[in-house]
Amino acid sequence: MEHLKNAWYVAALSTEIEDQGMLSRTILGQSVLLYRKLDGNPVAIRDRCPHRFVPLSMGKRDGDDVVCPYHALRFAPSGQCVHNPHGDGLIPKAAKVQSYPLVERDGFIWLWAGDEALIDPSLIPDYSLLSGGHANSKGYAYMHMQANYEIVVDNIMDLSHVDHVHGPLLNTAGHLSAQQPKVVEEGRSITVRWDWQQDPPMGFFSPFLPQPGAAARHHVTVCWTAPGTMLLTVGAVQNGGRDDDGLLSWDHHLMTPETETSTHYFFGTRRNWLVEDAELNRMKLEGTVHAFTAEDKPIIEAVQREMGTTDLWSLKPVLLTSDPAAVRSRRLLAKLIAAENR
């Protein structure tokens, strides 16, 4: 599958890889085995023995190594075979699997998909908001979408859909569709901002405002960074306050291609109100994840079924005033991929 190679992709939430566990996950069309060494550092190697191509995740851990379940070749975190119980025990030159550089940061395990000589940790977006704050002000989730990751990115880069797709918790009552939001491009990022007055406020904020249920100014800034991660700063404020005076939720939506037509959807969120309230935290996370899976997911997956693997532009999509951020992020990504292939 075509994708940006010299880039970081989230391979897993930190919590998905347990001490002695092994997680097999297809990333960019390749099976990858994720586990932790005894010192806790994560490892990612190709989940496919080079002998007869059994997934190594079906095998067993042996210290920091993994033993293939079929004929017992043993592989180190580097991907190198370090033990061969057959014949004279010599290790064939080709007995190794790819290993992928990882960085664990802000509750996510980031995988470098490109050339090792070009690794650049500064390309990991700054999602350090998730490393601060009270434990009960934050939450993470994993979702799966049967759709190409660019279709999932389009969904968030054009938030006018919230007016039409989402129920009482997230509904914006037609305020976004009327706007032509401002779009800014900088480096590998596209930012789009929406600002509106809403009465009554979004269900998400309404009970927690100083005057619950009364009109509030709402805003959302979406910052997409290539290839597929977005930070949404969403807020509501009353009485003419600035953004920072009001309620704020920082929602991280991170897309990793699984295959051409499916996506790993990682979510991390933090809020600035009632930060110690564990029950509110649970309800907010469950409510938003439910909205994504019950309201966005059926539409996104139906779009995928209609489009198949045909390129969006060749289908000549109708463009609306809400489209520029989604269009520009697609164009920027295509430009970065083309530059890599030059």
Ligand code: FES
């Ligand atoms: S398939 Fe792994 S050792 Fe044979």
Ligand SMILES: [Fe+2]
């Ligand atoms: Fe949505």
